[in-house]
Amino acid sequence: MxxxxxxxxxxxxxxxxxxxxxxxxxxxxxxxxxxxxxxxxxxxxxxxxxxxxxxxxxxxxxxFPFVDAGETFDILVVDDQPLHTSLTDFYASMPGAPIKVLSIKNSLESLIRIGEAPPHLLITDVVMPHVDGFQFLATLSKHSWSETMRIIVTTRLSKQEMDDLGGLPSVIECYKKPVVLPQLLKAISKYVETWKMCRSRS
Missing domain, CATH: 1.10.1660.10 (Multidrug-efflux Transporter Regulator; Chain: A; Domain 2)
Structure with a gap:
């Protein structure tokens, strides 16, 4: 170059x-x-x-020519560091990709962050220290901005185990750990394309 x-x-x-x-x-x-x-x-x-x-x-x-203008697709990862690193490394290889990845390990801190600046996509586990992940998602669903924030759950729990704990809303996509990165990236790409279409119409 x-x-x-x-x-x-x-x-x-x-x-x-x-x-x-x-x-x-x-x-x-x-x-x-x-x-x-x-x-x-x-x-x-x-x-x-x-x-x-x-x-x-x-x-x-x-x-980041458009960061200040709020023109990035913001992804918040509330999970372990390896997932965040994998995503940042992937998007780092795509010059000009309007995607910003932020990682927060503490779910309570993430609630504050989401309240201040809701991401376009939240990727989270439901098994987290000090917080019931299902209650965490239920709390998020009570806010108006939850209608525009998409959610992906990554977990080691089986579907039966999650159902026993209350289950997930049908609109939330769920991926079993260890996460297969290409599958997750495909899901993210779908949300990014939808976001771009909405921006182009506004």
Whole structure:
């Protein structure tokens, strides 16, 4: 990938971890972008990768030109870190994809977050510490914005076990853990396309 960036070894740089935090992706995704030439970096004599801040700033501008305008399809993951990492790594490989993934492990914190800024898609387990996942979903359903927020549940519970605990509304899609990523991505793509169609009509 060609770039007009002037790469000065003395220019301001940052670590791979810092770049990952700025870009809101995993460290693995940043390493992948460096290997692809989409981020510019150099290695210190000790073998540590240093990434040019100007390169990170340019990628932020290219990947998130519509974030401030609220033009992203927002996905909130209330689940374990591996699922969040898999999703961010996948969408990191798609330049310009209008998708933003946020992960929150604490379900109580996620309720506050959803109340402040409801995501377009919530991906959550129903087995969570300190909170009854079924009650969590029931609480969400009482809010008006729940009509526009789609929900996907990922769980190790069987359908019978979930039915015994109260069951899930028919509008909620459910995927058994360990999640098969291509299947989940197909479901997400369906919701994203619907979102794009609604935006184009408005």
């Amino acid at each position: 060609k770039s007009d960036l002037k790469l000065d070894p003395d220019a301001e740089t940052m670590s791979t971890r810092d770049a990952a935090e700025v870009l809101k992706v995993s460290i693995r995704a940043v390493q992948m972008w460096v290997a692809q030439g989409r981020l510019h970096a150099w290695k210190t004599p000790g073998g540590h990768r240093r990434i040019f801040k100007s390169s990170v700033d340019a990628m932020c501008a290219a990947r």
